Amino acid sequence: MKVPILDLKPAYDELRSELDAAYHRVLESGWVLLGRELEAFEAEYAASVGVKHCVGVANGLEAMQLVLLALGIGPGDEVIVPSHGYIATWLAVTHVGAKPVPCEPDPHTYNLDPARITALVTPRTRAILPIHLYGQTADVDAINAIAARAGLFVLEDAAQSHGALCRGRQAGAIGGAAGVSFYPSKNLGALADAGAVTTDDSALADKLRHLRNYGSKVRYHHDYLGLNSRLGELQAAFLRAKLPRLAEWNVRRGVLACQYFAALSGVGDLTLPHVPDWAKPVWHLLVVRTAQRDALQSHLAAHGVGTQIHYPIPPHLSRAYTREGWQRGDFPLAEKFAHEVLSLPIGPHTTAEQVDYVCTHVRRFYGR
Numbered sequence: 001m002k003v004p005i006l007d008l009k010p011a012y013d014e015l016r017s018e019l020d021a022a023y024h025r026v027l028e029s030g031w032v033l034l035g036r037e038l039e040a041f042e043a044e045y046a047a048s049v050g051v052k053h054c055v056g057v058a059n060g061l062e063a064m065q066l067v068l069l070a071l072g073i074g075p076g077d078e079v080i081v082p083s084h085g086y087i088a089t090w091l092a093v094t095h096v097g098a099k100p101v102p103c104e105p106d107p108h109t110y111n112l113d114p115a116r117i118t119a120l121v122t123p124r125t126r127a128i129l130p131i132h133l134y135g136q137t138a139d140v141d142a143i144n145a146i147a148a149r150a151g152l153f154v155l156e157d158a159a160q161s162h163g164a165l166c167r168g169r170q171a172g173a174i175g176g177a178a179g180v181s182f183y184p185s186k187n188l189g190a191l192a193d194a195g196a197v198t199t200d201d202s203a204l205a206d207k208l209r210h211l212r213n214y215g216s217k218v219r220y221h222h223d224y225l226g227l228n229s230r231l232g233e234l235q236a237a238f239l240r241a242k243l244p245r246l247a248e249w250n251v252r253r254g255v256l257a258c259q260y261f262a263a264l265s266g267v268g269d270l271t272l273p274h275v276p277d278w279a280k281p282v283w284h285l286l287v288v289r290t291a292q293r294d295a296l297q298s299h300l301a302a303h304g305v306g307t308q309i310h311y312p313i314p315p316h317l318s319r320a321y322t323r324e325g326w327q328r329g330d331f332p333l334a335e336k337f338a339h340e341v342l343s344l345p346i347g348p349h350t351t352a353e354q355v356d357y358v359c360t361h362v363r364r365f366y367g368r
Helices: 009-014 016-029 036-049 060-070 088-095 140-150 202-211 233-264 293-302 319-324 332-340 352-365
Strands: 053-057 078-082 099-103 125-128 153-157 177-181 195-199 216-218 286-289 341-344
Touching (some): 036 053, 053 060, 060 195, 140 153, 233 352, 293 341
Parallel strands (some): 078 099, 153 177
Antiparallel strands (some): 053 195, 177 195
16 A cells, blocks of 8 residues: 555545636636635635734745834844744744744644743844644743733744634634645645735734735735745635635644554554644644654555654754754754654554554554
């Protein structure tokens, strides 16, 4: 059996008529940017998250970058970011001229650890940027409390958490704003790069609509130094076709996650994901940890099972941040996780038979 880590075609097979109709609707309209499809998707996605505003942009990185720009965060400012996660979160901070200040994760959830934040706050700190990693929210209530005491803005990185809940509130509606990615592999994925900002702040949303379009809302009238970061009509139409299936697809992921837990609990040195009682994840990724990660990955590959490492190089050790002078050992938890995490196949079109096959070969690796 072949079990890919990601296969996008089954989503098209399931939604062929809806996606084809979306394509033809846009092409027949003759309008490809900042039109009715985008407006409709923004309204529909905002309603699904439970916020007043959704502002479609080109990708998740620029969603976060545009929020920081809109807040006036720049050179001389600091933003607290997770030490463990994808580098895009850090890049959003760096691209506005501010400094990312890494904070180690909770050792159980892998998300930003609120207990470590206060010690990192300085007079230059302007915002906290937690990632809802692997489809499970960070403890934003605790982060919000810290931010309120220090006068900081909380910007969620909700790229991996479409539909995830934190104490009953949805990712993207918990902080002051959220940057969202609709990269094709996400729980709600477009068919190319796409992103959005969600917020209840009307003034912020209005400024973002300027900033995403060269700083302009009226053609040739430029009020801000903006970017070209627009979510196109075609991708908005595709997302509208997929959005009604998001909840069902997240349920499918949850069923498979339960199957993994039942089959792999107590196997070898394997650490399964930890879910706090206040969290409801959407299982964007099913990430396990083991000191034998590379050997397990090779064993699974030899039996046709695709896996991936999220993420093999902590941002502070990437060449992109060499100038900051961080050294190996500066953020030991992030480095430990980088050597131990392994993502197993999970998705709305992964089958129970495929998960059983994966679990069988994981157990065989451990001699079970």
